Amino acid sequence: MLVKKIEQTPATAMGVQGAKGVTMRLMVGRSDGAPNFAMRQFEVEPGGHTPHHQHNYEHEVLILDGRGEVTGGVTGQEVRAIGAGDVVFMPANELHQFRNTGDGPLRFMCMVPTRFDCGADGSQPTPGS
Amino acid sequence: MLVKKIEQTPATAMGVQGAKGVTMRLMVGRSDGAPNFAMRQFEVEPGGHTPHHQHNYEHEVLILDGRGEVTGGVTGQEVRAIGAGDVVFMPANELHQFRNTGDGPLRFMCMVPTRFDCGADGSQPTPGS
Numbered sequence: 543m544l545v546k547k548i549e550q551t552p553a554t555a556m557g558v559q560g561a562k563g564v565t566m567r568l569m570v571g572r573s574d575g576a577p578n579f580a581m582r583q584f585e586v587e588p589g590g591h592t593p594h595h596q597h598n599y600e601h602e603v604l605i606l607d608g609r610g611e612v613t614g615g616v617t618g619q620e621v622r623a624i625g626a627g628d629v630v631f632m633p634a635n636e637l638h639q640f641r642n643t644g645d646g647p648l649r650f651m652c653m654v655p656t657r658f659d660c661g662a663d664g665s666q667p668t669p670g671s
Numbered sequence: 672m673l674v675k676k677i678e679q680t681p682a683t684a685m686g687v688q689g690a691k692g693v694t695m696r697l698m699v700g701r702s703d704g705a706p707n708f709a710m711r712q713f714e715v716e717p718g719g720h721t722p723h724h725q726h727n728y729e730h731e732v733l734i735l736d737g738r739g740e741v742t743g744g745v746t747g748q749e750v751r752a753i754g755a756g757d758v759v760f761m762p763a764n765e766l767h768q769f770r771n772t773g774d775g776p777l778r779f780m781c782m783v784p785t786r787f788d789c790g791a792d793g794s795q796p797t798p799g800s
Contacts, residue, residue, distance in 0.1 A: 543744055543749065543751075543761050543767065544760040545741065545751045545757060546757070547756055548756045548758065549756060570760040574760055576731065577729060577784075578729070581733070581782065600705070602699045602782070604698075604780060612672065612674070614672035615672050620672065622672075627678060628674060629698040629699060630673065631672060631673040634706075638672065651780070653708060653710065655707040
């Protein structure tokens with residue numbers, strides 16, 4: 543087994559276009575031998591946001607601290623307030639974004655599958671997994 | 672997208688043999704359309720524990736509150752202290768148990784794949800997913 547502390551795990555800037563003030567800690571991923579899904583911790587600074595984007599794999603998210611909004615839904619226009627103890631399931635292909643609307647950091651865990659576009663030959667490693 | 676609050680999600684007793692004082696909230700699972708993995712929140716009362724067992728699928732765990740110990744490792748004898756902010760990756764087939772050694776509830780998120788024993792015909796829905 544592997545036991546790690548979030549605060550002792552290195553954070554890297556989320557360099558994806560459209561991200562602002564976002565860092566990621568890869569807590570459990572492919573390099574740890576995770577066969578099916580990866581656990582990442584994100585921290586978004588006040589005023590920051592993740593990219594407003596979509597992709598053909600899902601997110602499962604737990605908000606740890608802070609206040610924010612998530613945009614998603616089948617229209618890509620649904621906006622919901624989020625805070626500590628909220629869980630978000632973002633299905634594949636929904637246009638989505640997480641924004642920090644508070645005065646402190648917005649911290650959340652975001653799980654993704656380790657592979658997507660799965661088929662006989664088309665399996666791809668999920669970015670950030 | 673789906674947005675849920677942990678505290679508003681019904682808890683059910685973990686009826687598995689060897690569990691003591693454990694309740695589970697299924698936050699995101701197969702019934703929500705989760706295609707690859709499920710997110711569950713567990714609460715273990717002081718003195719309680721999950722079953723001392725093994726299975727051929729992995730856990731990815733985030734400790735939210737409380738103090739405890741996790742047993743695992745390739746020998747099944749490794750014991751590590753756990754508290755808020757700790758992440759545990761428990762690979763498939765390791766004998767493992769989570770115990771509450773504190774005075775308050777031990778709360779953690781535990782993610783599992785939604786299917787295991789995957790093969791042409793052998794895929795099974797993971798219990799509690």
